[in-house]
Amino acid sequence: MGMQLSSNVVRTEGMMTARVDEDIVILNISTNSYVSLDLVGRRIWELIEKSIRIEEVSQILFREFQGTKEEIITDVMIFLTELEGDGLVRVVD
Amino acid sequence: MRVQYRYLLYELIVETPFPCPMLQPAPLNGVTDVVIIDGVVSGVLEDRQESDSILWTETPARLLLRAGSRVGRFLIEEGVRVTLERASDVEDEMLAAFLSSWIIAALLRQRGTLILHASVAVTPRGAVAFSGLPGAGKTTTLAALLEQGCKMLADDITVLRFNKEGAVVVLPGISKLNLCEDAAVRMGYDLSKLPRNPRLGIKVMAPQNDAMAWEPAVLKAIYFLCRHAEEEVTCQTLRGQEKFSALQESMYWALLPEQQRGCFKLMTTLINQVSFSRIARPESRYTVNEVVETILCG
Numbered sequence: 518m519g520m521q522l523s524s525n526v527v528r529t530e531g532m533m534t535a536r537v538d539e540d541i542v543i544l545n546i547s548t549n550s551y552v553s554l555d556l557v558g559r560r561i562w563e564l565i566e567k568s569i570r571i572e573e574v575s576q577i578l579f580r581e582f583q584g585t586k587e588e589i590i591t592d593v594m595i596f597l598t599e600l601e602g603d604g605l606v607r608v609v610d
Numbered sequence: 611m612r613v614q615y616r617y618l619l620y621e622l623i624v625e626t627p628f629p630c631p632m633l634q635p636a637p638l639n640g641v642t643d644v645v646i647i648d649g650v651v652s653g654v655l656e657d658r659q660e661s662d663s664i665l666w667t668e669t670p671a672r673l674l675l676r677a678g679s680r681v682g683r684f685l686i687e688e689g690v691r692v693t694l695e696r697a698s699d700v701e702d703e704m705l706a707a708f709l710s711s712w713i714i715a716a717l718l719r720q721r722g723t724l725i726l727h728a729s730v731a732v733t734p735r736g737a738v739a740f741s742g743l744p745g746a747g748k749t750t751t752l753a754a755l756l757e758q759g760c761k762m763l764a765d766d767i768t769v770l771r772f773n774k775e776g777a778v779v780v781l782p783g784i785s786k787l788n789l790c791e792d793a794a795v796r797m798g799y800d801l802s803k804l805p806r807n808p809r810l811g812i813k814v815m816a817p818q819n820d821a822m823a824w825e826p827a828v829l830k831a832i833y834f835l836c837r838h839a840e841e842e843v844t845c846q847t848l849r850g851q852e853k854f855s856a857l858q859e860s861m862y863w864a865l866l867p868e869q870q871r872g873c874f875k876l877m878t879t880l881i882n883q884v885s886f887s888r889i890a891r892p893e894s895r896y897t898v899n900e901v902v903e904t905i906l907c908g
Contacts, residue, residue: 533871535878540850542881544874549867551858553851 520571520598522590525609527568532605534562547604557582561596568609571597616642619714620769620781621826627694630706632786632805632815644690644717646709651683651695670868673716677708684713689720707809710784715767715862719869723781724770724876725862728832730763730780731755732823735908736830737780739768741860746835747891747898750793751905753816754898757797758906761823762787767862770829770880778880779826788813796896831885833905834860838890843900848886856886 520526533544541559543552554562560581564574574597575590582589600606614625616636622643623636636642655667655674667674675684681704682696692713696705715725728741729752740748749765756762764783773779788807794814795801804814834856838844848856857877865873889904891897 533874535874535881537853537878537881538850542851542854542878544870546867546871549865549870551851551854553854555850 520594520601520608522570522572522575522594524571525568526565526571526574526597526601526606527609528562528565529605529607543605545603545605552600552603552605557592558596561593565597565606616640619710620718620767620783622714622717624709624714624717626705626709628702628705630702630709632706632817633710633784644692646692646694646713649693649695651685651693653683668866670866671720673720675708675712675716677712681705681708684708686713686716686720689717692717701808703805704808707807711767711809718769719863719865722771722872724778724873724880726768726770726832726857726860727766727862728768728860729765730768730783730827730829732761732763732827733906734760735906737763737827738830738905739780739832740835740905741832741856742835746837747901748835749787749789750898751835751901753787753789753793753797754902755905756787756818756821758902762818762821763823763827770876771826772876772879773826773828776879777828778876778883780829781826782822782824785818785822787816787818789816829880829884831887831905831908832856832860834886834888835901836888836890837893839893840890841892841894843892843897843904844890845904846888846890848888853881853886856888857881 535542539556541554541562545552561574575593579586579589597606612627614627615629616623616625617630617633618636623640624644625642626646627648655672657669665676671688673686680697681700685693719725726741728739729748730737730739731752740751742748752765763780765787767783769781770778790813791801799816804816807813807815889901891901
């Protein structure tokens with residue numbers, strides 16, 4: 518089943534991460550590459566440390582950052598789908 | 611009975627069956643860290659059949675270097691042992707050139723250090739590294755800084771490790787510059803008195819014993835040198851992911867996944883410890899003095 522607003526997501530275990538200036542850098546061992554997340558991405562990465570509904574992630578970001586609910590939901594879905602494709606996030610429904 | 615020679619390279623005492631007169635002799639009471647012996651070396655690694663390139667095949671603990679029919683093969687293992695199957699007519703100078711470059715880099719990598727394709731000077735600001743593609747001006751910039759009274763830590767191969775305080779330091783390398791002929795002439799060297807690097811035929815080797823800093827130094831800055839079509843020297847500070855990308859570009863060898871994991875803390879500490887900048891210089895004119903001024907002014 519694909520990722521939906523009602524899905525629960527969590528970080529994939531075992532990733533090595535480090536703060537670099539305002540970004541967070543993640544070492545993706547499976548692809549031997551680095552992924553960098555900016556301020557908003559970093560906040561999402563913090564939120565998905567434990568299993569959480571995407572809807573809840575979007576609500577928190579709506580309170581903390583600028584943008585309409587629709588824009589934020591769209592951006593969060595795109596972002597998490599991309600991380601899932603890189604193997605950094607998994608759906609735990 | 612065979613003669614073994616002992617040298618000090620990047621803090622390691624290396625015992626070799628061939629002389630390397632350009633290297634620093636090891637202290638008499640030092641314990642040997644690496645032994646190089648003559649022996650038979652297979653053309654493949656039994657635990658990794660697939661080659662990483664025509665030249666080498668690698669696992670985290672072993673690297674097979676196929677240096678060509680006129681040099682031979684090297685098997686570098688566990689950061690402590692090298693077996694050499696030399697070509698019948700290879701000269702000692704060529705083996706010494708391989709030891710001073712790829713062999714020592716492979717040994718140090720197996721020991722968990724981080725190795726950059728960069729040169730390092732100790733300036734009044736502290737240790738400063740210059741990286742960039744071949745021809746970017748790393749050695750020329752280092753040589754110009756030495757003329758300004760700075761000390762040299764490394765040319766071409768820069769080895770980084772943690773010190774006791776948890777800071778990233780640069781280890782003292784080999785006390786010679788590998789200069790292009792035109793740069794050597796411009797700096798006043800007599801080409802007829804400088805030996806040619808047997809591995810890099812277009813470069814000559816200029817000894818720098820008096821200019822060498824023999825102690826590790828905390829790294830303060832990395833400059834990535836490149837050329838551009840503009841007329842001016844520009845300097846741009848890098849941030850966040852840009853630093854990571856630049857560091858990846860500067861690796862002497864791309865890291866294996868297991869090595870990435872082992873070096874991650876060193877890399878991230880380095881990125882947060884030092885300033886990263888990209889210096890672009892015009893292709894159309896000689897600008898080393900402007901580059902040096904940019905570096906010294908920070």
